[in-house]
Amino acid sequence: MTNIIYIVADDLGYADLGCYGGREAQFGKVxxxxxxxxxxxxMFLEGYANSPVCSPTRFALMTMAYQYRLRGALEEPINSKSKGSATLGLPPNIPTLPSQLKKAGYYTGLMGKWHLGYPPHFGPRASGYDEFFGIMAGGVDYFSHKSxxxxxxxYINEEEHREVGYLTDLISEHSVEFINRRATEAKDQPFFLSIHYTAPHWPWETRDDAHLADDISTLFHLEGGNIHTYRKMIHHMDEGIGNIMATLDKHGLTEDTLIVFTSDNGGERFSDNWPLVGGKMDLTEGGIRVPWIARWPAAIKKGTVSMQHSMTMDWSRTLLEVGGGEIDPHYPVDGISLMPILTGETERFERPLYWRMNHRDQRALRVDDWKYLKVDEHEYLFNITNDARERANLGKKYPERLEAMRKQWLNWNETIPPIPDDATVSLGYSVADMPQR
Known part of the structure; x- marks a missing residue:
């Protein structure tokens, strides 16, 4: 059976990586x-996150369904004020990717960020992970580990854990330890390892910035940070991934281990989203289009590029299929497997993608080359293939198409629960409020 590693960065921009055209010529390899x-x-060039903000995407990752089906996912995102809530989190009775892989014979672990509700009502081990190391919150200081x-x-499992170290490095080190342990103590049992980094999510701290840990206000400041710190945070994560790859090689696990890498949403203020506009909290392309990379030497042809449209829940559905897990018939799954794309059976199939955001009453639908977008009271129609920057609103030129896509979105919206009046937006600002190049 195939081992599976699911790596998720936090707030990583579409072009922050060298392979996606990042600023390497000016700043060096990151x-x-x-x-x-x-x-x-x-490498997928038109892959998306289920949401332009953290925890809603993670609901979709876990359940393989649109996050809007669960009350907890309608917060944008869950924050520390949710501690003690029995409502705002991933209910343990909901089948998840790790729980269904566990039933299929996998040993499951999560290293890094959970952000799907707080104990005692919610937690990684209540939703299918055999073991957990990491944080429950959406973001913590990288040194003091305070929210x-x-x-x-x-935490380790449900117990508070104190460990000195830079959080990105700790996540990488615990991931390496997990692989070493499974490869030596239980080499006949496949593993599913989720590695959910907090990098490059604020606070803006590199390994050299331990002196900043005393000021918790850095978690939420708008005036701090810079592009150099941000890029070094990505590089620290990249170094950890290199160590993880070396560990797989050491144990002879590289050939039949599927590794998927992505981000939970579009980039924040220091990210590189070129040529996209907008970012975290926005349904413009910069907020939802993210890197998607899959490496599986046993099944994926080396050096291939795909234009397949997909979103987070599709990838989780794909991993379930790779691991031989089954869908629980009592719970809806909206994700569509990408296995025909990965194996080269087909180059592309059409797959409509829907989004909804309470923040600024945003709506979006991507179908083939076209995208319908609504922000506040303004509607847009873009040909994304020709206009990835979403500059030319074609609504007046193609009113019939605009109307058809509006109706398609409204029909879909009727199939999912409405946004409750008490749902909140936790960030309070959007990257759209920041200067755009």
């Missing part, structure tokens, strides 16, 4: 190990 994954596997409320937030 992601050589991730670039090597793309070189050895398949925005000042609470210490680092």
């Amino acid at each position: 992601s050589p190990n991730i670039d090597k994954l793309a070189e050895d596997g398949m 925005g409320r000042g609470d210490h937030d680092l």
Whole structure:
């Protein structure tokens, strides 16, 4: 059986990586190990996240369904004020990717960010992971491991855990330890390892910035950080991924291990989204189009590029199929397997993608070359293939297409629960409010 590693960066922009056209010529290589994954596997140029914000995408990742089906996912995103809530989180009775892989014989682990509700009502091990190391919150200081409320937030399973170290490195080190342990103690049992980095999510701290850990306000500041710190944070993550790859090689696991790399949403203020506009919290392309890389030497042809449209829940559905897991018939799954794309059976199939955001009443639908977008009271129609920057609104030129896509979105919206009145937007600002180049 195939081992599976699912790597998720946090707030990584579409072009932050060298393989996606990042600023390497000006600043030097930032992601050589991730670039090597793309070189050895398949890179998707039009892949998307289920949401332009953290925890809703993670609901979709776990359930393989549109996040809007669950109340907890309608927060944008869940924040530390949700501690103690029995509502705002991933209910343990919901089948998940790890729980269904576990039933198929996999040993499952999560290293890194959970962000799907707080104990005692919610937690990684209640939703299918055999073991967990990481944080429950959406973001913590990289050294003190404190959340925005000042609470210490680092756990092993359900127990609070104190460990000195830069969080990105700790996530990588625990991932390496997991692989070493499984390869030596249980080499006949396949593993599913989720590695959910917090990098390059704020606070803006590199390995050299331990002195910043005393100021929790850095978690939420708008005036701090810079492009150099941001890129170094990505590089720290990339170094960890290199160590993970070396560990697989050491144990002879590289050939039949599927590695998928992505981001939970579009980039934040220092990210490189070129040629896209917007970012985190926005349904413009910069907020939802993200890197997707898959490396699986046993099945994926080396050095391939795909234009297949997909979103987070499709990838989780794909991993379930790779692992031989079954869908629970009592719970809807909206994700569509990408196995025909990965194996080269087909180059592309049409797959409509829908989004909805409480923030600024945003709506979006991607069908083939076209995208319908609504922000506040303004509607847009873009040919994304020709206009990835979403500059030319073609709604007046093609009113029939605009109307048809509006109706298609409304018909889909009727199939999912409405946004409740008490749902909140936690960030309070959008990258759209920042200067755009």
